[in-house]
Amino acid sequence: MSQVTANPNVTTAAEPKVKSASPWVLAFRQVRQSKLAIFGIVMLLLMFLICFFGPFFSPYTIDTLNIRNGNKAPSAAHWLGTDNLGRDILLRVMLAGRISLLVGFVAMMVSVSIGSLLGAIAGFYRGWVDTIIMRIIDIMMSIPSLPLLIILGSILSDWKIPPSERIYIVMFMLGILSWPGLARLVRGQILSLREQEFMQAAESLGLRDSKKIFRHLLPNTIPIIIVNATLAVGGAILMESVLSYLGLGVVPPTPSWGNMISAANNLIDFQKRPWLWIPPGVCVFITVMSFNFVGDALRDAFDPKSKSKR
Amino acid sequence: MTQPLIEVKDLKKYFPITGGVFQRTVGHVKAVDGVSFSLNKGEALGLVGESGCGKSTTGRTVLRLLEKSGGSVHFKGTDLHSLNKKDLRAMRPKIQLVFQDPYSSLNPRIKVGEAIGEALVDHGIVSRSEVRDRVKEILSICGLAPYHIDRYPHEFSGGQRQRIGIARSLILKPEFMVLDEPVSALDVSIQAQIINLLTDLQEQNDLTYLFISHDLSVVEHLCNRVGVMYLGSMVEMASRDELFSNPLHPYTKALLSAVPVPDPTKKPERIVLQGDIPSPANPPSGCKFHTRCPFAKDICKQQIPEYKDAGSNHYVACHFAGEF
Amino acid sequence: MSNNLIEFRNLRTNFYTGSGVVKAVNDVSFSIREGETLCVVGESGCGKSVTAMSLMRLVATPGKIVGGEILYKGEDLLKLKEREMRYLRGNEIAMIFQDPMSSLNPVLTIGHQIAEPLRIHKKLSKQEAKKKSIELIELVGIPRAAKIYDSYPHELSGGMRQRIMIAIALSCDPKLLIADEPTTALDVTIQAQILDLMRDIKKEFNTAIMMITHDLGVVAEMADHVVVMYAGKVIEEAPVHELFNNPKHPYTQGLLKAKPVISNRQDRLYTIPGQVPNPVELGENCYFNDRCEHCMEICVQKQPDLNIYDNKHKAACWLYEKEGK
8 A cells, every 4th residue: 555545536637727715805805895994005005105295395494493483374375374482383393203203103003012922931830930920911901101201201301301312202102101001911822822723732732832932823913912002102102292292292392283282382372373283183183193093994804793783 | 572652651730729818729620630641653543532521721731832740751762841931842843733723823914925934934944045835835735825824824724724823833743633523623524624634734744633522533544543532531542443333431431322423323332421521620430430330339439540551452441341 | 194294495694704605505496394303414614504594594694595485384585575484483482502601601590591481482471481491301311300490501510401402492382492512412322312302303393394404424323304505505405314324415425434333343434535516606517526535427417406306316427317327
């Protein structure tokens, strides 16, 4: 008996033309069904294009000061008007968008990398490793984040950190404060995944721990990581706006949506010069909302149970 | 004298039951309570019993996917439960497990080719460049097509997934395989295909099987020796023909007679057991079967029957073995 | 000869899925007589459960009954108002499911769940309903009925729960009991108990039973009449002895040969090659043609009709028709 002849259903027929669809492709097909998600994606793309490429087409530069031309209402020369120093609001909104989106993304990356790694390690090894990580998470989650950020912000102001470096510190601060939630989610998923039969199979095949964590477990948590990351970008942008509005995040002259909105602090600006604070406000609103739409659609696409609700 | 390939002695696996505010251990579920058997190379031992009898736990403890609570498991003379993590990992390819559920035993995000080949690479048996050829070869041995290599598990039917699961184990050239209900989740026509595949693979590769099933008819076709388990203990073990023609334990008799026969003209004289299987957390005293046994006498409630040879390697644990 | 209790006429139920329309039940006709046990056999996905769900009018979206009639005592169930249908369900037609674990509500006592239909359909008082419930629990062979009445589902084993499900189904003396794989989730010794119970019930109450199963052993034991389904179609129908003695359709023959039977060991099991066809891509051929060892030219071109032969034996196969020869 050399050759196996006993398999009557060896599929010898030519390979069917059907393209093999990965679970990812299937999920993204699902996302396409959601109108809100499409709207969100389109808005985000527009926002990116405008913020990153728009400034190249602007006739003004960030340093163009013209005090005599200050506080002008929108006109043909300045589509969104000018601020008290005569700077073009449209240009500033676009540059602020770069900063805000960057802060959002970097904060999210920091949060996702710390959160998913520590969550995976805690869930996989359990025991004392898990206990230590979870206690750290508990501590971090029981500190109210806004007061902490305000304190950190005032310390930064006190140390006279230059505004250009301050942005990066704000990014990491936001990231470091938001990972525990994700770590908890990932750990919970890993705990339930490791009881699945395919993990027992991995054990019985004698795979390395690293392979088990990075090849088998983490890819299965990517849905919740993606959903979380999407919502986290929105959250970080919002948080940055709050801090900058309070004057503790990104500080002038570097523009950010938050510190531009703080113009509304001034009663005259608030009542008489809405072009100062409405454009950045609308940008924050649209961006965060779009991220939330996309995040919700991703959640529905990845979670088979919520599909029927469509 | 040849050494048995697998020798299991008095294997025990207890799961703690915790209770109270402080989660203290208040008792044990004796899932496997003193099971012994040995297997020679090329043999297929069937382990049958109803749900909760500990047959799956036995299979997993033998492979040390679960840590034992007592007893020993020797594979070719090596005590599996005393190996350190590194040596155990090196031993894994030789001892393989095939799962019951072809859906949950494959990682949904890993392509079939990688699922089958990854262990080869991870153990350094085959280099990354050769692995695809090896996977394609094993796919066709297991009745799948080479182009299936780049597909995801969700694109396959239950029977095909089970073939993938078998291929994943087989590619490591194991010597001992535990098959945990590999055909229970499959339809009759597919079940027959998988049973034949397993038979062929065993003949060609001189494999040794521990075949766990609740279906006596499948066990009869695939195994040359059969053990019957009840509530964590082996109640009877004999060669296939001996066990099916001359069952000595009343539980084995009841099990055999309970299987519906696909022939409407045969109305078997059935021993219908009364009541349910007792909880393994709180097994009955004496012979564990006495609560359901139609022939139970006083001695059965008090004394645990000895598991002994009733002649020609027919082991049985019953005070009145063969008297009914 | 007794009358038809239920008659399926050209029933069609489709499922509208993302990848296409699945004809889960495709032109199915058969009938169940009063007091008869009819078994529907077939492999997973052959449409046997959907047929039963169509009868109860409980097909869930994306499924939809798109054609045919289901006559109950001469009246088309598909034309009834939802309110009238609700009255029939539980009262005249009762159903038990495969999974006794999930078909009982875990937060209500057993007694409550048995008494509820009695109070709604039979308008019994609380006391009467309790008395009747306890009788029912005893009827299905559970000792200490009064104690079970007050317990919760998680306190019972799988076999006990299935008995409770049967008790609930019997509570309003149904004319038809639909049992969808009632013993598949149970152990063999428990399965034997449940099958015995169902046989007793049939004898005592003259209830017709429509039993859906994949296990030919169960069919042989329970059925008076058998319907074999494959890919949404009835391919063979016959009285039980006739079917087992003289199976006509190659699929039925294959199923009978492929099942391992105790004390009848063969070195190799007979296998039906290949897989069940993809339900979305069905053409105008015999759906079994690519797995059939007798496949002829006509089988790939045209679908055979379900024709009647001797001894009330119906089969849909070209082998037995003139055109095929």
